[in-house]
Amino acid sequence: MDKSILVVDDTRSMRKMVAGVLASAGYEVSEAADGAEALELAQARQFDLVVTDHNMPRMDGVTLVRALRQLSHYDAVALIVLSTEIDPVLKQKGREAGATGWMVKPFDPQRMLDIVAKFI
Numbered sequence: 001m002d003k004s005i006l007v008v009d010d011t012r013s014m015r016k017m018v019a020g021v022l023a024s025a026g027y028e029v030s031e032a033a034d035g036a037e038a039l040e041l042a043q044a045r046q047f048d049l050v051v052t053d054h055n056m057p058r059m060d061g062v063t064l065v066r067a068l069r070q071l072s073h074y075d076a077v078a079l080i081v082l083s084t085e086i087d088p089v090l091k092q093k094g095r096e097a098g099a100t101g102w103m104v105k106p107f108d109p110q111r112m113l114d115i116v117a118k119f120i
Contacts, residue, residue, distance in 0.1 A: 003120050004028040004045075008038040008052035008064065009082070014105070018051060018082065021109045022116065035059025039067050046073055049120045051112075054083035054090070062090070062097045069098035078119030082107060 005027045009015040012033075019029045030047070032038035036058040042050070050068065054061035061081045068074040078100040085091075091102050100119055103112065 002026060002028040003048040004030065005116070005120075006030050006032060006038060006041060006047040006050045006052075008032045008035060008050065008056070008061070010034050010053060010056040014053070018107075018112070021112060022051075025113050025116075027116070027120075035061065035064035035067070038064055042068055042071065042074065047077065049078045049080070049116060051080045051082050051116075054081055054085050054094075062094050062099070065094060065099045066097040078116075080115065080119070082112075 005022050007015055007019045007029055010033055015031050019031055023029045030041060032041055034056040052061040052064055065079045068079055080101045081094050081099050082103045082105060084105045086104055094102055
C-alpha cells in the first residue's frame with residue numbers, strides 16, 4: 001500500500017497545492033480543513049505522516065501536534081508544521097508539542113518532497 005499523508009490547512013488552495021505535490025509523488029493524500037477535523041481523521045485511521053498549517057480556526061497546528069502525540073499510534077509518525085509563521089518562540093512550542101519539523105510558506109515543492117521522503 002502507498003504511504004498515506006494527511007494535509008491540514010484551512011486555506012483550500014494551499015491544501016490542494018500541497019496535496020497535489022504529494023499525490024504527484026505517489027503518496028495517498030487525505031485532507032482536513034482544520035485541526036479538529038484532522039484529529040477526527042487521525043483517530044479513525046493511521047497516517048504515515050501529517051503536514052499541518054499552524055494558524056487555523058477551531059484548533060491550531062501546535063495544538064493538533066500535541067493532541068496527535070497523545071495518541072499511542074502517533075508516537076513515531078512524523079508531524080510537519082507548514083506555516084507562514086517564522087517566530088522562533090512558536091517553532092520552539094511546536095518542537096515541545098512534538099513536531100518533527102517546521103517548514104515556512106511559501107514552500108518549495110521539491111524541498112517538501114525531500115523532507116517527506118526523509119521522514120516517511
